[in-house]
Amino acid sequence: xxxxxxxxxxxxxxxxxxxxxxxxxxxxxxxxxxxxxxxxxxxxxxxxxxxxxxxxxxxxxxxxxxxxxxxxxxxxxxxxxxxxxxxxxxxxxxxxxxxxxxxxxxxxxxxxxxxxxxxxxxxxxxxxxxxxxxxxxxxxxxxxxxxxxxxxxxxxxxxxxx
Numbered sequence: 715x716x717x718x719x720x721x722x723x724x725x726x727x728x729x730x731x732x733x734x735x736x737x738x739x740x741x742x743x744x745x746x747x748x749x750x751x752x753x754x755x756x757x758x759x760x761x762x763x764x765x766x767x768x769x770x771x772x773x774x775x776x777x778x779x780x781x782x783x784x785x786x787x788x789x790x791x792x793x794x795x796x797x798x799x800x801x802x803x804x805x806x807x808x809x810x811x812x813x814x815x816x817x818x819x820x821x822x823x824x825x826x827x828x829x830x831x832x833x834x835x836x837x838x839x840x841x842x843x844x845x846x847x848x849x850x851x852x853x854x855x856x857x858x859x860x861x862x863x864x865x866x867x868x869x870x871x872x873x874x875x876x
Contacts, residue, residue: 720835720836721761721762721838724761724762729762735813741813742772744773744815744818745771745773745779745780746770746771746786746818746819747770747783748803748821749768749769750822751826752842753845754844755845755848756768756769757842758791758839759840760836760838761835766858769787769837783800791828791831791832791837800820800821801820803820804857805818805819806861808856810856845866849863
């Protein structure tokens with residue numbers, strides 16, 4: 715019951731935030747982590763969104779982007795990793811959710827499947843997926859689509875609109 719209340723609060727809060735962003739068009743600084751294992755990438759399902767995403771979130775004032783990425787991994791997946799395990803792969807600015815979003819994408823390459831502890835409130839699902847299959851999903855955040863499109867050779871990418 716408690717998890718259900720939290721998920722409901724996240725959904726309502728997210729809708730209110732998107733309305734506020736629509737009115738104000740704020741700038742946002744974020745950090746996300748592309749977690750790789752055996753050629754597959756980890757995607758998460760958030761309770762307040764219908765699309766796949768990656769673990770990550772807002773960079774707090776005076777917080778280092780790498781520290782923000784590590785903090786988010788701990789909060790969302792229960793993963794504790796060393797700072798040197800994260801490699802900054804890309805930094806991009808995208809317009810998304812009515813915000814100008816400056817996103818730092820870190821990569822984490824794993825040798826074995828991690829033990830993930832979902833809070834079942836904000837993050838309700840996580841699984842490894844083939845990156846080509848991920849590119850074929852609708853409503854993919856633009857930073858994920860941009861990263862994978864740059865990363866994968868043209869011959870492997872799905873056709874536009876496929």
